[in-house]
Structures are given as structure tokens and as C-alpha cells.
Amino acid sequence: LQPAYTQYHIFSNLSDKQQWLSEKGIQIHDLTMIPNQVVSAGIDCNEISHFDLREGAYTADFYLWFRFQDNFPDTALTFLNAVTPITLKTPVLDKQTPDGLTVRAYHVKAIFKGDLRLDGYPFDQPVLSITFRHATNPITSLRYIPDLAGLPSPVQAQIKNTEMNALTGWKVKNF
Numbered sequence: 612l613q614p615a616y617t618q619y620h621i622f623s624n625l626s627d628k629q630q631w632l633s634e635k636g637i638q639i640h641d642l643t644m645i646p647n648q649v650v651s652a653g654i655d656c657n658e659i660s661h662f663d664l665r666e667g668a669y670t671a672d673f674y675l676w677f678r679f680q681d682n683f684p685d686t687a688l689t690f691l692n693a694v695t696p697i698t699l700k701t702p703v704l705d706k707q708t709p710d711g712l713t714v715r716a717y718h719v720k721a722i723f724k725g726d727l728r729l730d731g732y733p734f735d736q737p738v739l740s741i742t743f744r745h746a747t748n749p750i751t752s753l754r755y756i757p758d759l760a761g762l763p764s765p766v767q768a769q770i771k772n773t774e775m776n777a778l779t780g781w782k783v784k785n786f
Contacts, residue, residue, distance in 0.1 A: 613651075614756060616680035616712070619644035645751070650685075651678040653758035659739060667727045668694060671741055676704070676716035678758050684747065685715055691742040694722040716762075 622636060622645045636645045654673050661670040677685045686699040697719060704716040725739050745753055 613760075614649055616649045617646050618649055618754070619646055620751075647752060647754050648679070648681070648683065648748075649754050649756060650683055651758035651760070652676070652755045653678075653760075653762065654741060655762040661722075662727065664727050667724050668722050669725065669727070669739060670720065670722050671739070672720040673718075673741070674703070674716055674762060675699075675719055676714060676758065676762065678712055678714050678760065680712055683713070684745075687746045687748075688743045689746045690721070690723070691744060692723050692725060692740065694724060697721050 619637065622643045636643055638644070653676050655676075656671065656673045658672040659669055660672070661668075663669070677683065679685075688697075688699060690697045699717045699719070702715045703718050704714060706714050708714060723739070723741055725737070727737050727739075
């Protein structure tokens with residue numbers, strides 16, 4: 612089962628109500644609803660390396676993919692915890708599925724910052740995150756959900772080594 616790739620939520624800003632209704636909103640009785648595009652997103656990690664505990668930085672090498680309907684400007688992302696801006700370039704996969712969805716995947720390798728405090732050593736469990744948001748579409752018109760279908764199979768075929776480099780003495784508990 613997959614969610615609807617367009618979902619509606621109640622719009623409460625009455626000053627813009629007529630504009631939304633004329634463009635893309637719907638009204639049922641006294642409720643005005645506007646559409647949200649739903650985009651499935653997933654990350655499959657190849658390697659985490661080059662830990663810098665003083666700076667709280669690490670290098671992440673991963674595949675990022677999106678599954679969506681209609682048009683979605685997927686390259687307009689801002690990675691919130693990247694050390695330098697990341698630009699998504701040519702996708703490693705760009706295909707249409709028989710059910711009308713677009714699946715687009717990118718290979719990304721960049722330095723990210725995170726909370727690498729080791730206050731509870733040796734019992735701590737640092738969480739390494741990769742966070743992003745869309746640079747132009749506000750949260751009122753776009754929602755990301757986890758892509759439970761997994762990494763698209765054409766990309767899986769391109770990956771030679773999918774084991775995590777956990778560095779000596781480190782153990783990946785959960786991914």
C-alpha cells in the first residue's frame with residue numbers, strides 16, 4: 612500500500628482564501644482545503660568515515676532517492692547540517708514506473724555536522740543525521756515521508772560494496 616501523492620489539509624488563513632480556491636484549493640461547506648504534494652524519500656548509506664570528534668563532523672557517502680507523482684523540483688534541496696552547500700547533480704536513476712510515479716536517485720558524498728559528544732563513553736550511542744528541506748516549497752505545500760519500498764533496484768545493481776565502514780572499534784547498532 613502506498614499513500615496518495617496528493618493530500619489535502621485545512622487552510623485557515625482567510626485573507627488568502629480566494630487566491631487558494633481560484634488556484635488549487637477546494638471548498639467543502641465552510642472548510643477550505645489546499646493540496647500538499649507527498650514525496651517519498653529514502654537514504655541508503657554506503658559509508659560513514661572521517662570522524663572529527665572535535666568538530667563534530669563526519670563524511671557520509673549515500674544514495675538519496677525520491678518517489679513522486681507529477682512534477683517535483685528535487686534538486687532544490689538545502690541540507691541543513693552539511694558543512695558546505697550540496698548541489699544534486701545528474702541523477703544515477705531517473706525512471707517512470709507503470710503506475711505513473713517518477714523515481715529519481717542521486718549519489719551524494721559530503722561532510723556533515725552532528726552531535727558526536729561522547730559524554731557517556733563507553734555507553735553512549737551518537738546519532739549521525741542527514742537533514743534536508745526543500746529550498747522553495749513551504750511545508751504547507753510539500754510533505755516528505757519515508758520511502759518504505761527501499762532503494763530502487765537499478766541503483767542497487769550499481770552498488771558494489773554496501774557494507775558500512777564502522778571504523779575500528781565502532782559498531783553500527785541501527786541504521
